[in-house]
Amino acid sequence: MEEQLQALARGLEKGKLTVVTGLRRYGKTSLILTYLNEAKLDYVYIDCRLLPEGMVSLDSFLKLLEEELTRKKWARRVLSQVEAIGFSGLEVTLKRKGERTLLNVFRALEGRVLVLDEAQELRRSGYRFDALLAYAYDHLNLKIILSGSKIGLLYRFLRVDDPEAPLYGRAFAEVKLRRLREDEAREFLERGFEQEGVKVPRRKIERAIEKFDGIIGWLTYFGYSTVTGGEDIEAVYDKAAKLALSELEHALKIYGVGEKRYREILKITTLLGEARWSEIKRGIEARHGRIPNNTLSSMLKNLVDSGFLEKDGETYKISDPVLKHGIRKFW
Ligand SMILES: Nc1ncnc2c1ncn2[C@@H]1O[C@H](COP(=O)(O)OP(=O)(O)OP(=O)(O)O)[C@@H](O)[C@H]1O
Ligand SMILES: [Mg+2]
Structure with a gap:
């Protein structure tokens, strides 16, 4: 991933905000952490997937921040001047919770890197994390890396193209991760097995x-x-x-009674391999009755923005071949 490492390095050097995108399991987190560790940069890493389900409170974010600061050796020194920060034993504790504390911590982190992994999860909050990011961008000497596997949802959260949004017009770099090409995937497996001293027949590697x-x-x-x-x-x-299927099922839960129709879309798409809008509509209506066009469109958009479906010209397909296998075999 040399190319992407360099792009990430450039993004951090030149600007304040770098966005790393790629579908699930494309290697985003590894890329970011590998780079930061190799470059020996001080960073704070928050995995927003660890935030509780439902609405995300500022408190729950601060909790993750506390845990991460506790893990960092350098944090004590840096934070000792910040009001509302306490050190109980080995732990860093934010004594008062709230926006002021958060801003004070961010200020104390100036000169370092803040990583918000799976940042689209911050959209589920009454607290405007996008405004917080815009504030940090404009006023603090803080480098920010955002990553997201639900790329459409990430951009719905950031709204960089919306003149009404806090982050509108801010320059940022995007590092896109892609799948390995066939030759790269082969080399990746062969080198890995070689390092482990395990002999695996060529045929098995090709099938994998x-x-x-x-x-x-x-x-x-x-x-x-x-x-x-x-x-x-x-x-x-x-x-x-x-595993992929259980992640999908978990994600679909938010749609409540609408879940059945989401499942149907995914089943039809799996069955057809590539499905047109009209084919999906016909398929759903055959089983679940009439569905208004705009409802179907927004459902498809949700599935694309969450990374489960990919739109290619006029057709939709399941983006992850493994998930597709799961839908075919276990649904
Ligand atoms: N360049 C790499 N070399 C070796 N292994 C890698 C590399 N990139 C990723 N991996 C491995 O692939 C797996 C998935 O990578 P990673 O967790 O970084 O992906 P991700 O895009 O962050 O996934 P998710 O969307 O699930 O968070 C990890 O087990 C990691 O160890
Ligand atoms: Mg990750």
Whole structure:
């Protein structure tokens, strides 16, 4: 990922905001942490996926910040001047919660890097995290990295193109992660098995690339399962598919009674491989009755923005081959 490492380095050097995008398991978190560690930069890393479900409060964000600051050796020195910060034993505690404390901590972090991984989760809040980011961008010497696997949702949160939005017009760099090409995926697996001293037949590697494509997280999952358990490829494929499926099911829960129709869209798309709008509409209506065009459009947009579907010209398809296998086999 040399190219993307360089793009990330450039983004951080030249500007204040760098956005790292890529679907699930494309290697975003590894890229960011590898770079920051290799460049020996001081950073604070918040995984916004750890925020509670439902509405996100400022408090729950501060809690993650506290935990991360506790992990950092340099944080005590930097934060000792900040009011409302306490040190109880080994822990950093923010004695008062609230925006002022947060801003004071951000101010104390000047000169360092703030990483908000899966930042789209911050959109589920009454607190305007986008305004906070805009404030930090405009007034603080703080480098910010945002990442997101739900790319459409991330941009719905940032609204960089909306004149009414706090972050409108701010320059930022985007580092896009992609799948590995076939030759890269092959090299990745071969080198990994070689390092582990495990002999894996060429045929098995080729089948793994067919199934897991160039998705580095799945290739790693396959490699790890093969090295540790010697499991056969079908078993690994099924296990991975169940994992992807459970993530999807979890995400669809927010739609409540609407979930059935979301499932139907995904099933039709899986069945057809590539599905046109009109085919999806017909399929849903056959099972669930009439659906208004704008309702279907917004459902499709939600699925695309969440990274489950990909739109290619006039057709939709499931973006993750492993998830597709799961839908086909287990739904
Ligand atoms: N360049 C790399 N070299 C080796 N392994 C990698 C590399 N990038 C990612 N991986 C492995 O692939 C898996 C997925 O990577 P990572 O968690 O960084 O992806 P992600 O895009 O952040 O995924 P998610 O969307 O699930 O958060 C990890 O187990 C990681 O160790
Ligand atoms: Mg990640």
